[in-house]
Amino acid sequence: MLKTIRVMLIPNNKQRTRLFRFAGTARFAYNWALEQEQKNYDAGGKFLSDYELRRLFTQFKNEPDNQWLYTISNNVCKQAVKDAVNAYHKFFNGLAKHPRYKSRKHDKPAFYIDSGKIKFTGTHAKLESIALSKRKPRQCINWVGLAEHDQIPTDAKYYNPRISFNGLNWFLTVGIDIEAPEPIPPINDGIGIDLGIKDLAVCSSGHVYRNINKTGRVRRLKKKRRRLQRKISRKYEKNKKGESYQKTRNIIRSEKQLLRLTHRLTNIRTNYIHHATSEIVKREPSFIVMEDLNVSGMMKNKHLAKAIQEQEFAEFIRIMRYKCDWHGIRFITADRFYASSKLCSFCGHKKNNLKLSDRIYTCRHCGAVIDRDKNASINLYHYGRMKIHTDTLIGKSYAHYVAKPLERYSTRK
Numbered sequence: 001m002l003k004t005i006r007v008m009l010i011p012n013n014k015q016r017t018r019l020f021r022f023a024g025t026a027r028f029a030y031n032w033a034l035e036q037e038q039k040n041y042d043a044g045g046k047f048l049s050d051y052e053l054r055r056l057f058t059q060f061k062n063e064p065d066n067q068w069l070y071t072i073s074n075n076v077c078k079q080a081v082k083d084a085v086n087a088y089h090k091f092f093n094g095l096a097k098h099p100r101y102k103s104r105k106h107d108k109p110a111f112y113i114d115s116g117k118i119k120f121t122g123t124h125a126k127l128e129s130i131a132l133s134k135r136k137p138r139q140c141i142n143w144v145g146l147a148e149h150d151q152i153p154t155d156a157k158y159y160n161p162r163i164s165f166n167g168l169n170w171f172l173t174v175g176i177d178i179e180a181p182e183p184i185p186p187i188n189d190g191i192g193i194d195l196g197i198k199d200l201a202v203c204s205s206g207h208v209y210r211n212i213n214k215t216g217r218v219r220r221l222k223k224k225r226r227r228l229q230r231k232i233s234r235k236y237e238k239n240k241k242g243e244s245y246q247k248t249r250n251i252i253r254s255e256k257q258l259l260r261l262t263h264r265l266t267n268i269r270t271n272y273i274h275h276a277t278s279e280i281v282k283r284e285p286s287f288i289v290m291e292d293l294n295v296s297g298m299m300k301n302k303h304l305a306k307a308i309q310e311q312e313f314a315e316f317i318r319i320m321r322y323k324c325d326w327h328g329i330r331f332i333t334a335d336r337f338y339a340s341s342k343l344c345s346f347c348g349h350k351k352n353n354l355k356l357s358d359r360i361y362t363c364r365h366c367g368a369v370i371d372r373d374k375n376a377s378i379n380l381y382h383y384g385r386m387k388i389h390t391d392t393l394i395g396k397s398y399a400h401y402v403a404k405p406l407e408r409y410s411t412r413k
């Protein structure tokens with residue numbers, strides 16, 4: 001089973017400089033590859049393959065002006081070229097827009113490091129070729145400290161290690177092949193989960209996970225952030241020279257502070273999602289049912305857009321899904337047109353004129369009175385029961401649903 005681990009790095013000053021150089025070179029190689037493809041296309045040529053581009057890159061490297069490329073590990077450029085080709089393939093298959101040039105200003109500095117050239121101890125990661133010299137005393141610069149100790153096994157096989165900078169810190173992401181025993185499917189009753197804005201998640205088992213954005217702690221942080229944003233904007237206005245805005249040292253400092261606050265808020269939210277999903281999984285339900293949310297469609301409602309964005313629904317579903325995979329829990333997605341909130345969970349009567357403001361569901365048919373979200377979660381649970389029942393009838397076994405390998409690693413070497 002492939003697990004992805006993300007750990008913060010603690011580089012010293014020299015290492016930090018080198019990391020930025022690596023990321024810059026990766027960006028350069030990526031843009032170079034796009035440029036070649038574009039030129040080639042304009043000249044009427046066929047699409048250049050990964051292999052051809054890399055051959056051209058070697059020629060390019062040997063030109064006297066481009067000798068500096070030899071100071072950076074070969075694989076960094078190689079993978080950047082490969083990434084560019086992959087971006088094109090995604091575009092050809094209709095999965096993404098046309099690849100665009102990476103910008104120094106707007107894109108996250110990131111690069112790939114060869115999986116064969118990375119080593120771990122409990123406290124450090126060895127990134128080969130950070131040091132320019134092969135001499136032993138110089139080699140110690142290759143060892144970069146890890147913020148969390150003993151998170152990454154030292155003797156595993158590593159896949160697709162990537163290093164990126166989020167504006168404040170450097171992070172290392174690595175896929176690890178873990179030989180975990182096949183999980184035993186739990187036998188407890190399933191759970192339907194309804195995601196919402198009032199509460200993050202309402203379970204059919206009766207557990208409710210409240211909206212963390214409504215707690216005092218997050219509210220205070222958000223207020224602090226708003227103030228800081230206003231402060232920065234005022235400073236920009238003050239230092240305006242003619243038409244153009246100037247960046248002063250003071251502004252740079254404040255912007256860094258703002259970034260730190262933003263990251264803190266995201267971390268609080270993601271951490272909360274992890275707690276909620278883990279707790280649900282620990283109750284060992286045999287299946288979990290969730291709606292197939294049309295998040296981008298919901299975002300079009302301008303009154304709700306902000307609240308939805310803050311809740312990170314897509315992230316919740318993604319995390320829930322892989323945790324289910326790990327524990328052998330069957331994950332069921334309810335059809336997008338399944339009216340989970342409009343149905344009565346007692347008698348199945350459909351109430352078509354249900355408004356978004358109706359917090360309590362009252363059934364005209366049987367007279368049931370129930371909380372709206374709770375009603376939806378029970379409906380989702382029923383949906384799961386029914387789905388399992390029909391699947392057994394048509395002979396699909398449990399194994400049909402057990403975790404498929406993650407497709408994200410299709411670029412592995």
Ligand SMILES: [Zn+2]
Binds near residue numbers: 348349363364365
């Ligand atoms: Zn009813």
